[in-house]
Amino acid sequence: MNKLRSAAGLEQLRNRIMSQRDPERTCVVTSVGTCGLARGAAGVAQAIATELNKDGLKGTVDFRTTGCHGFCDIEPVVVIYPKRIVYCHVTTADVPQIISETVAKGKVIKRLLYTNPATGRKIVREQNIPFYGKQYRLLTDSIRFVDPHNIEDYIALGGYTALCKVLFDMHPEEVLDEISKSGLRGRGGAGFPTFRKWEAARNAPSCDGVRYIICNADEGDPGAYMDRSLLEGNPHSVIEGMIIGARTIGSHHGYVYVRNEYPLAVDNLGIALEQARQYGFLGKDILGSGFDFDVKISRGGGAFICGESTALMASLEGRIGEPRPKHIHTALKGLYDRPTNLNNVETWANVPLIINRGANWYSKIGTEGSKGTKIFSLVGKVNNTGLVEVPMGITLKEMVYDIGGGIPDGRKLKAIQTGGPSGGCIPESLIDLPVDFDKLTEAGSMMGSGGMIVMDEDNCMVDMARYFVKFLTEESCGKCVPCREGLDRMLDILTDITEGRGKPEDIELLEELGDVIKEASLCGLGGTAPNPVLSTIRYFHTF
Amino acid sequence: MKKVDVIVDQYGCNRDSLISILQDIQAGYHYLPEEVIRQVARRLDLPLIQVYGVATFFKAFSLKPRGKHLVHVCLGTACHVRGAPAVLDEVKRQLGVETGDTTKDMKFTLETVNCLGACALGPIVVVDGNYQGKMRPGKVKGVFKQYRGAIEGKQA
Numbered sequence: 012m013n014k015l016r017s018a019a020g021l022e023q024l025r026n027r028i029m030s031q032r033d034p035e036r037t038c039v040v041t042s043v044g045t046c047g048l049a050r051g052a053a054g055v056a057q058a059i060a061t062e063l064n065k066d067g068l069k070g071t072v073d074f075r076t077t078g079c080h081g082f083c084d085i086e087p088v089v090v091i092y093p094k095r096i097v098y099c100h101v102t103t104a105d106v107p108q109i110i111s112e113t114v115a116k117g118k119v120i121k122r123l124l125y126t127n128p129a130t131g132r133k134i135v136r137e138q139n140i141p142f143y144g145k146q147y148r149l150l151t152d153s154i155r156f157v158d159p160h161n162i163e164d165y166i167a168l169g170g171y172t173a174l175c176k177v178l179f180d181m182h183p184e185e186v187l188d189e190i191s192k193s194g195l196r197g198r199g200g201a202g203f204p205t206f207r208k209w210e211a212a213r214n215a216p217s218c219d220g221v222r223y224i225i226c227n228a229d230e231g232d233p234g235a236y237m238d239r240s241l242l243e244g245n246p247h248s249v250i251e252g253m254i255i256g257a258r259t260i261g262s263h264h265g266y267v268y269v270r271n272e273y274p275l276a277v278d279n280l281g282i283a284l285e286q287a288r289q290y291g292f293l294g295k296d297i298l299g300s301g302f303d304f305d306v307k308i309s310r311g312g313g314a315f316i317c318g319e320s321t322a323l324m325a326s327l328e329g330r331i332g333e334p335r336p337k338h339i340h341t342a343l344k345g346l347y348d349r350p351t352n353l354n355n356v357e358t359w360a361n362v363p364l365i366i367n368r369g370a371n372w373y374s375k376i377g378t379e380g381s382k383g384t385k386i387f388s389l390v391g392k393v394n395n396t397g398l399v400e401v402p403m404g405i406t407l408k409e410m411v412y413d414i415g416g417g418i419p420d421g422r423k424l425k426a427i428q429t430g431g432p433s434g435g436c437i438p439e440s441l442i443d444l445p446v447d448f449d450k451l452t453e454a455g456s457m458m459g460s461g462g463m464i465v466m467d468e469d470n471c472m473v474d475m476a477r478y479f480v481k482f483l484t485e486e487s488c489g490k491c492v493p494c495r496e497g498l499d500r501m502l503d504i505l506t507d508i509t510e511g512r513g514k515p516e517d518i519e520l521l522e523e524l525g526d527v528i529k530e531a532s533l534c535g536l537g538g539t540a541p542n543p544v545l546s547t548i549r550y551f552h553t554f
Numbered sequence: 555m556k557k558v559d560v561i562v563d564q565y566g567c568n569r570d571s572l573i574s575i576l577q578d579i580q581a582g583y584h585y586l587p588e589e590v591i592r593q594v595a596r597r598l599d600l601p602l603i604q605v606y607g608v609a610t611f612f613k614a615f616s617l618k619p620r621g622k623h624l625v626h627v628c629l630g631t632a633c634h635v636r637g638a639p640a641v642l643d644e645v646k647r648q649l650g651v652e653t654g655d656t657t658k659d660m661k662f663t664l665e666t667v668n669c670l671g672a673c674a675l676g677p678i679v680v681v682d683g684n685y686q687g688k689m690r691p692g693k694v695k696g697v698f699k700q701y702r703g704a705i706e707g708k709q710a
Contacts, residue, residue: 045670046674046675048685049685049687050675083672083673083674083675233632233668233669234631234669234673235671236669236673240671270671271614272669272670273671274683309573310577311614312573312577312608312611312612312613312614312615313614313667314611314612314613315668326573328570329570329572329573329608330572330604331607331612332611332612388674390631390632390673390674390676391632391635392635392636396632396674396675397674462632462673470635478631478634479631482668486668488611
């Protein structure tokens with residue numbers, strides 16, 4: 012493949028790819044993300060490839076392996092296009108029958124279909140599964156069309172056209188304006204307006220003109236895995252977003268800081284970056300525009316604190332991941348003291364969409380203060396577990412019952428934990444709460460990176476609070492005394508309560524400790540660490 | 555120790571690449587031996603305390619030799635609410651070691667991890683990169699079945 016040298020070159024390539032593809036042709040798709048692999052999808056994919064290579068079918072049927080389609084609970088899935096017939100919990104033993112009956116003859120195999128637990132009826136087509144019903148899969152729908160090892164799948168979907176627009180038709184100020192109007196807020200947790208960060212990094216003085224772009228893929232919140240899924244399934248959407256950001260703020264060096272616990276995401280991202288270089292989307296003189304930018308992968312060392320921007324940057328510089336005070340924001344002085352713009356994986360993936368379809372379109376999705384969609388990982392004690400992408404403002408009830416299919420074994424919902432270790436538990440009584448940045452904060456929790464862990468009546472709320480505090484005592488970097496020592500004391504008290512040695516005055520002491528830790532800690536970890544305890548006291552403190 | 559020099563050179567002897575260098579070294583040795591830490595500090599011209607600091611700050615690094623097979627039990631929130639602590643207890647019982655320790659025959663090292671991002675399938679146990687979803691204490695023995703000879707070897 013020769014490097015593309017212009018927007019017209021990309022257009023020609025896309026036309027060529029499209030002319031070679033027939034949407035009516037049979038295509039077998041299986042998802043081999045981490046969730047699928049945990050259930051044996053690798054063997055299924057191998058068996059499909061073997062069967063399709065046999066006489067009679069060879070060369071007549073397409074086969075694609077993709078990232079996770081979202082409904083992790085029914086993995087491994089095999090989907091047969093163009094009808095989009097979906098089979099779930101497929102084993103290698105099922106594959107010959109799928110090929111000989113469904114692929115060759117178009118016959119549906121009933122026993123492999125998804126059964127709607129509410130009605131007991133079998134569902135043939137993937138899009139009719141209720142789990143997908145209320146979703147708005149802006150970022151995640153493309154995953155089922157894209158083999159992450161094949162950049163041409165992404166190009167076929169119109170990939171890198173937003174980049175062309177930014178390189179050839181838009182001034183960086185216009186890009187900033189578009190991102191500003193879209194109302195995009197950071198998906199990493201705090202919900203900071205994205206354009207403000209970009210604007211600050213663009214306008215900040217740099218001693219040698221160097222600026223950095225970072226993609227934060229240190230998805231440390233336990234219970235959240237949308238960033239892993241995006242990097243595994245559609246890494247080019249993130250890369251394209253980063254290049255657009257780089258062009259806008261005037262950066263030529265980018266990093267993706269990704270968790271070491273996500274080996275498949277690291278692999279797929281590495282392949283995607285290499286292909287982007289080969290095609291001329293990264294490196295020198297991108298698409299003949301004269302703009303240079305490249306991206307390096309940096310693997311994290313397994314420290315939760317490194318999701319915090321200053322700790323992440325310290326770690327990128329080869330130092331231990333301790334945060335520093337942010338009197339001067341990292342947009343002004345970040346990595347190597349240069350202006351640095353850091354956004355989360357999901358935020359970056361939103362950028363090409365906004366550029367392509369416009370801020371007006373984007374800002375119509377969501378609520379007043381929270382625009383667009385948000386990906387949540389709906390997990391815990393809920394029937395349908397998986398990644399859910401919904402417009403901001405959907406209620407918790409719709410999430411848990413309409414999409415999640417309710418609580419298993421007819422048990423009662425007790426609480427929903429959002430926001431990871433910085434968030435809190437929202438009680439069943441607030442089930443009609445619309446989910447957006449501001450409403451969750453008002454309720455004493457937070458959006459965080461989008462983990463949504465459902466708990467039933469069997470789960471002990473004090474145990475949950477203790478779980479998070481224990482997590483945070485292990486992950487506190489130890490720099491600030493209130494966080495390091497205060498959390499230890501909170502853990503002692505909570506352990507006493509869960510083991511039957513609680514005293515009435517413990518609650519008051521926990522609240523007092525919580526307030527001090529919040530006020531006196533330097534970074535976001537300490538500043539939000541008491542949230543799980545304080546929100547539990549707020550909602551579940553009954554004598 | 556030649557291997558260490560090769561890795562350091564691959565990163566252009568760049569101090570900023572300290573974490574990546576240690577990760578690559580650990581991938582070969584399964585842990586970071588003391589002489590390796592000293593050698594890296596020498597090669598990068600960094601104070602030993604900085605290399606030691608990084609090696610002990612990040613969970614990914616181990617200063618103790620680790621076993622042939624790495625067993626990770628996920629204790630993420632989703633796994634926790636679905637009973638990961640009981641699964642961990644059973645893994646400890648089966649292997650006869652505490653979290654962070656290695657069996658005497660150096661076959662298995664047991665570690666916990668905060669989240670592997672396969673939350674929908676929790677609780678998760680990973681042996682040498684092979685994910686086992688929806689674990690229950692009763693299924694733990696089965697997971698180690700293929701390694702059973704090794705476990706019995708330890709008990710003998």
